[in-house]
Amino acid sequence: SSELTQDPAVSVALGQTVRITCQGDSLRSYYASWYQQKPGQAPVLVIYVKNNRPSGIPDRFSGSSSGNTASLTITGAQAEDEADYYCHSRDSSGNYWVFGGGTKLTVL
Amino acid sequence: QVQLQESGPGLVKPSETLSLTCTVSGGSISNYYWNWIRQPPGKGLEWIGYIYNSGSTNYNPSLKSRVTISVDTSKNQFSLKLSSVIATDTAVYYCARGSVDSGTGAGWFDPWGQGTLVTVSS
Numbered sequence: 001s002s003e004l005t006q007d008p009a010v011s012v013a014l015g016q017t018v019r020i021t022c023q024g025d026s027l028r029s030y031y032a033s034w035y036q037q038k039p040g041q042a043p044v045l046v047i048y049v050k051n052n053r054p055s056g057i058p059d060r061f062s063g064s065s066s067g068n069t070a071s072l073t074i075t076g077a078q079a080e081d082e083a084d085y086y087c088h089s090r091d092s093s094g095n096y097w098v099f100g101g102g103t104k105l106t107v108l
Numbered sequence: 109q110v111q112l113q114e115s116g117p118g119l120v121k122p123s124e125t126l127s128l129t130c131t132v133s134g135g136s137i138s139n140y141y142w143n144w145i146r147q148p149p150g151k152g153l154e155w156i157g158y159i160y161n162s163g164s165t166n167y168n169p170s171l172k173s174r175v176t177i178s179v180d181t182s183k184n185q186f187s188l189k190l191s192s193v194i195a196t197d198t199a200v201y202y203c204a205r206g207s208v209d210s211g212t213g214a215g216w217f218d219p220w221g222q223g224t225l226v227t228v229s230s
Contacts (some may be wrong), residue, residue: 015165033216034185041222042223048218049216050212054218066150088215088217089215090215095166096155096169097215099145099154102152
């Protein structure tokens with residue numbers, strides 16, 4: 001089992017707002033990064049160091065953190081946002097990297 | 109713009125050693141964390157390990173006894189060796205550049221290679 005826990009699946013109506021969460025003890029000390037993965041493709045970084053977006057990532061993607069929970073929020077979800085989303089941070093020792101189990105986002 | 113490309117055999121026999129190479133183009137291989145990450149079919153991502161600054165390595169404890177990551181700076185490449193493979197090592201293997209924010213210790217992977225499927229089967 002992963003040290004970072006994500007809900008396996010989340011759904012959102014087109015144009016609505018959805019929050020994908022990631023829980024873990026290490027998140028009290030370290031920010032998470034977030035990745036979007038579409039079928040047959042490599043993961044793509046969408047949020048890093050709490051709420052930074054790489055060039056080319058739409059501003060409808062945002063990140064936040066509180067206590068042991070990191071969140072990825074998509075404001076005004078689009079059909080092309082349907083994908084698997086993974087959080088990533090350090091493990092509880094702070095020495096190794098770990099991923100959450102992933103959340104499958106369905107846009108209805 | 110930095111790009112990464114994995115290469116290596118797509119089929120490895122059980123008990124043998126999986127060997128993959130990642131070629132980095134568009135930038136220097138120095139001063140970043142160069143990572144291997146894998147994803148079994150239909151499953152999530154697993155970090156394997158990294159090499160940093162052409163020498164320092166760090167491996168996932170669950171794989172540490174079987175993993176070696178090395179770098180060839182003259183070719184702008186880094187490599188993965190995973191020994192004594194079994195069927196559960198079947199996965200898409202990705203290479204990715206890692207960065208760490210010095211102020212917070214937070215890290216991220218960007219960019220990623222396209223991935224290469226390695227199947228362990230006799």
